[in-house]
Amino acid sequence: MKKMLASAAIAAAAVTLSAGTASAETTLKLSHYLPPVHGIHTDFIVPWTEQVTECTNGEVQFEIFPGGTQLGNVAKQQEQVLAGVVDIAHGLHGIPRGRFPRTSLIELPFLTEDAGAASETLWELYPEYLAPEYRGMKVLALHAHNGGLIHTANTKVETMEDMEGLRLRTPSPAVSQMLTALGATPQGLPPGEVYENIQKNVIDGTVFPWDPVKSFGLNEVLNYHLEAGAYTVPFFFVMNERKFDSLPENAQSCIDEASGEALVSKFGGWWDKWDAAGRQEAVEAGHTITELTEEERQRWREALQPVTESYIAEVGQQVDNAQEIYDAMRETLAKKEQ
Known part of the structure; x- marks a missing residue:
């Protein structure tokens, strides 16, 4: 591949x-x-x-x-x-x-x-x-x-407890903190190295939207997908x-x-x-696709609120108006998602 x-x-x-x-x-x-x-x-x-x-x-x-x-x-x-x-x-x-602390605030959970x-x-x-x-x-x-998913090779993830101990590729510090709070162990890898590391059992899966799963050939080494929509x-x-x-x-x-x-x-x-093409490929491969239930989503939101607060405070050490930027993102997104 x-x-x-x-x-x-x-x-x-x-x-x-x-x-x-x-x-x-x-x-x-x-x-x-x-x-x-x-x-x-x-x-x-x-x-x-x-x-x-x-x-x-x-x-x-x-x-x-x-x-x-x-x-x-x-x-x-x-x-x-x-x-x-x-x-x-x-x-x-x-x-x-x-390198981009201000921009990275959009990565915070469920924003x-x-x-x-x-x-x-x-x-x-x-x-x-x-x-x-x-x-x-x-x-x-x-x-x-679009909102990212949790993709795994051998473990079906439906709840926070299922995340415990999973080694998951992460794209950024904000997403790493999210995964850690959910019980997983984040692994920083370039997207092009995910296939080999899953294949060799170095990691258990990855967080991605659907489209790179297809473009990097990952449906060949994955079997389970949780449509969490927890980050971008x-x-x-x-x-x-x-x-x-x-x-x-x-x-x-x-x-x-x-x-x-x-x-x-x-x-x-x-x-x-x-994303539609990546998801369809997984469907045709017979993979298990699960959607995060509303009840479980609320559990995740509550568990991840400290991550949001901590990350904003961390960015605030470099940027004077980190909270203001986050609030502006949240308000602008709310208007555009109506």
């Missing part, structure tokens, strides 16, 4: 999008950490680059480096943009940890399970509350996935600010036109589509 993804990624990296590269004035390097079969690549990244290229009449071209290529490391997306190694990157806020509302909330709050975390970068979009995680799509400023005005306008609110508004529908 890993060899297949790596081969596909290398093949994708070798392709410079759009014809006419010989006459192109600018070729921008764009990296992300997901396999080229993932919807992020096929539905978002590739069409976005094509839109910009068309808008600039071919004056701006793109070379994409997905996961599995030399620039596709999930832990290096932000630093590669800041250093100018790549011009644009799509990355996961939680890896490596601690939201709706990708569309979460993505629009992040974008709406970005100018006033989140911007200091993105110095040196032009933010093209912020987004988040945010992603960034950013450009080196100096590089953006160096582009002709027309190119800047084309990038702006393809980005921002117009782009962010698409993520809700995209995640629904990607």
